[in-house]
Amino acid sequence: xxxxxxxxxxxxxxxxxxxxxxIPKPLVPVQGIPIATWLxxxxxxxxxxxxxxxxxxKWKAAFEAWVAQPHVISIDLFEETRAMGTMGALVHELAxxxxxxxxxxxxxxxxLDLTQLAKFHxxxxxxxxxxxxxxxxxxxxxxxxxxxxxxxGHHIARFHEKPAIPPSTLINAGLYVIEPSSFNCxxxxxxxxxxxxxxxxxxxxxGRLAGCQLDGQWYDCGTLERWExxxxxxxxxxx
Numbered sequence: 001x002x003x004x005x006x007x008x009x010x011x012x013x014x015x016x017x018x019x020x021x022x023i024p025k026p027l028v029p030v031q032g033i034p035i036a037t038w039l040x041x042x043x044x045x046x047x048x049x050x051x052x053x054x055x056x057x058k059w060k061a062a063f064e065a066w067v068a069q070p071h072v073i074s075i076d077l078f079e080e081t082r083a084m085g086t087m088g089a090l091v092h093e094l095a096x097x098x099x100x101x102x103x104x105x106x107x108x109x110x111x112l113d114l115t116q117l118a119k120f121h122x123x124x125x126x127x128x129x130x131x132x133x134x135x136x137x138x139x140x141x142x143x144x145x146x147x148x149x150x151x152x153g154h155h156i157a158r159f160h161e162k163p164a165i166p167p168s169t170l171i172n173a174g175l176y177v178i179e180p181s182s183f184n185c186x187x188x189x190x191x192x193x194x195x196x197x198x199x200x201x202x203x204x205x206x207g208r209l210a211g212c213q214l215d216g217q218w219y220d221c222g223t224l225e226r227w228e229x230x231x232x233x234x235x236x237x238x239x
Contacts, residue, residue, distance in 0.1 A: 002100050002118055002177070005043045007036060008086055009055040009063070009106035015223045024059040026106035027066055028221065030230050034066065035221060038109055041237040044072040046114035048102070052076045054089050087186070087193040096180045103195075105174035109230055111217030111237060112136060112175065120212040121177040124154055132182030132203040133195075134210040136175035138218045146171035146220075147196070149211050156204055156211040159196070170211070173218055182208070 009026040016025055026036040040051055055063045057079055067075050080089055121134040137149050143166040147159045150167050185202050203209035219230035
C-alpha cells in the first residue's frame with residue numbers, strides 16, 4: 001500500500017458562491033465536518049501515513065487554522081504562491097521520492113476503496129504495462145456533466161469532456177495513482193501544468209494510462225445543489 005497522498009485544494013469554488021467568498025471549497029462542511037477532514041480520515045482508514053494539502057496563498061490563514069486542529073494522521077501544508085495548475089507544484093516543488101502516491105481533488109467526498117485501487121495498479125504493473133498513472137472511475141447517472149472515459153481493456157484511450165452523447169457512464173473520479181517517473185514526459189519548461197492536458201493524454205497515447213472502476217460513496221460538492229445532496233446522503237468514514 002502506498003504511504004503518501006496529496007489533496008489538491010486550489011480550486012476557486014465559483015459555483016459555490018457566495019459560500020466560497022468566506023471559506024475555501026475543501027473546508028466547506030458536510031454534516032459539520034470539512035470536506036478535507038473527511039478526506040484525511042478516508043486516507044487514514046486505508047493506511048496512508050502522510051497527506052500533503054496544496055492550497056493557494058489566498059486561503060493561508062484558513063488552512064493553517066484547519067491543520068492546527070487534531071487530525072488522525074500527519075498533514076503537511078504546501079502554499080502555492082502563484083497558480084501552477086493541478087500538477088505544477090508536484091513537478092516543480094514537492095519532493096515525492098520514487099514510490100507511487102495518491103492524488104485527489106479536494107472538493108469531492110469519497111468513500112471508495114483505495115486498497116482496491118492500489119492493488120489494481122500494482123497488478124497491471126506486474127503484467128508489464130509500465131503504467132504512469134491509474135485513474136479511478138465511477139459510474140454516474142449524468143455522465144455528460146463530467147469527463148467521460150473511453151476504455152480499451154484496462155487502458156484509458158481518451159476522455160471526452162462533457163460529451164453530448166457519452167460513450168459510457170464511467171467518469172473521472174478525481175482520484176489518481178501517480179508514478180513519479182511519469183513526470184519524465186512532462187515539459188518542465190512550463191510552470192503551469194495540468195494532469196488533464198500535460199500528462200494524461202501523453203500516457204494514454206503510450207498505453208500507460210489505466211482506468212479502475214470503483215464502487216462506493218462519491219459526491220461532487222462543486223455546486224450548491226450537489227453540496228446539499230451530499231449533506232443529506234453522506235454516510236461518513238469509519239475510523
